[in-house]
Amino acid sequence: MFPWIVPGAAALTVVGLTPLVQKIGFKFGYIDQPNARKIHRQPIVRIGGVGIFIGTFTSWILTDQLMATAAESSIFLALLLGGIGFFATGLMDDLFDLSPFARLGIQALLSAGVWHLGIRLDALPLPGLTAALPAWLSLLVTFLWLAGMANAINWLDGMDGLAAGTATVAAVVLAALAWPTQPAIAGMALGLAGATLGFLRYNAAPARIFMGDGGSYFLGFALAAIALVGLPHDGSITTALLPFLVLLIPVLDMTLVIGARLSDRKSPFFPDQRHIHHRLMHANFPKATVVWSIYSLTLLSGLSALLLLHSPLGWWLLSADLALFSLTMRSLWLPTATPAMSLPTLTQ
Numbered sequence: 001m002f003p004w005i006v007p008g009a010a011a012l013t014v015v016g017l018t019p020l021v022q023k024i025g026f027k028f029g030y031i032d033q034p035n036a037r038k039i040h041r042q043p044i045v046r047i048g049g050v051g052i053f054i055g056t057f058t059s060w061i062l063t064d065q066l067m068a069t070a071a072e073s074s075i076f077l078a079l080l081l082g083g084i085g086f087f088a089t090g091l092m093d094d095l096f097d098l099s100p101f102a103r104l105g106i107q108a109l110l111s112a113g114v115w116h117l118g119i120r121l122d123a124l125p126l127p128g129l130t131a132a133l134p135a136w137l138s139l140l141v142t143f144l145w146l147a148g149m150a151n152a153i154n155w156l157d158g159m160d161g162l163a164a165g166t167a168t169v170a171a172v173v174l175a176a177l178a179w180p181t182q183p184a185i186a187g188m189a190l191g192l193a194g195a196t197l198g199f200l201r202y203n204a205a206p207a208r209i210f211m212g213d214g215g216s217y218f219l220g221f222a223l224a225a226i227a228l229v230g231l232p233h234d235g236s237i238t239t240a241l242l243p244f245l246v247l248l249i250p251v252l253d254m255t256l257v258i259g260a261r262l263s264d265r266k267s268p269f270f271p272d273q274r275h276i277h278h279r280l281m282h283a284n285f286p287k288a289t290v291v292w293s294i295y296s297l298t299l300l301s302g303l304s305a306l307l308l309l310h311s312p313l314g315w316w317l318l319s320a321d322l323a324l325f326s327l328t329m330r331s332l333w334l335p336t337a338t339p340a341m342s343l344p345t346l347t348q
Helices: 002-028 049-067 070-096 100-116 135-156 162-178 183-203 212-230 237-246 248-263 276-282 287-308 313-332
Strands: 123-126 129-132
Touching: 002 049, 002 183, 049 070, 049 183, 049 212, 070 100, 070 135, 070 183, 070 212, 100 135, 100 212, 123 237, 135 162, 135 212, 135 248, 162 183, 162 212, 162 237, 162 287, 183 212, 212 237, 237 248, 237 287, 248 287, 276 287, 287 313
Parallel strands: none
Antiparallel strands: 123 129
């Protein structure tokens, strides 16, 4: 029964809370107004991440009480504190419009905090050996992973249901990978999946509420942190690749976008239309096709991660996923020809 209690509790909490959050957002003016850059044509509340956060938080506490060992409870504490911090940072941006560098600075401090509490990448597998990272490099790599994924999910939140659905797929895959060895961590991933699935009731097209930066930063941090502490680690290159494979599409999208911006001598945070979902829209694909295509690519990379642990077939599946992504981007990627603001968007 347990596998259904945690995500069920999260989903029901989000479904029940989101209408209330929506009313509060309208009452106090926490609204994303339509303009020339955006897809929606009517004011929409932008603090839906409050419901996602509370639903996930509830499910995590439930998981901790039902199954966590003492060691896992300490990890839970780090995840909870980090999640609160990343959510609060995004919510402050939703309410007060923080600068990109202020957000990044806060994320650096939060990453350092959870690193100190034990959520860290402290070794690098090499052929024939595992190289321990010095503390400063471990801290830097952990920050890049946690803050990078928080921003990657934030940047993916550019179409109705896209970030929430992608996070749902990734969280389910993380749960499947963690379950054999760390069922409590898997329970946390299932809680996250339940929360995002519940949110899709209101965020799938046509969206009635947006998760905002509070929701996307929290989701990105939670997925990245669970991938660090919950997946198998045997010192092999294969297991080291698992977190990247589960979150491959957001990672590739962010990497390509930042590379293109830097090549144009622009800030990595410069808002433009280079993301994969913008490119697909520009190619006149229907919005539903764009969203489901990215879901499918995420699922394919997640399945390759699952298969890599048990069968060489995983490498073939990963190759197919990368080939599909590469073909898509090769046909759509026009780094200098596409105007910076040629398409409507919700986020960066």
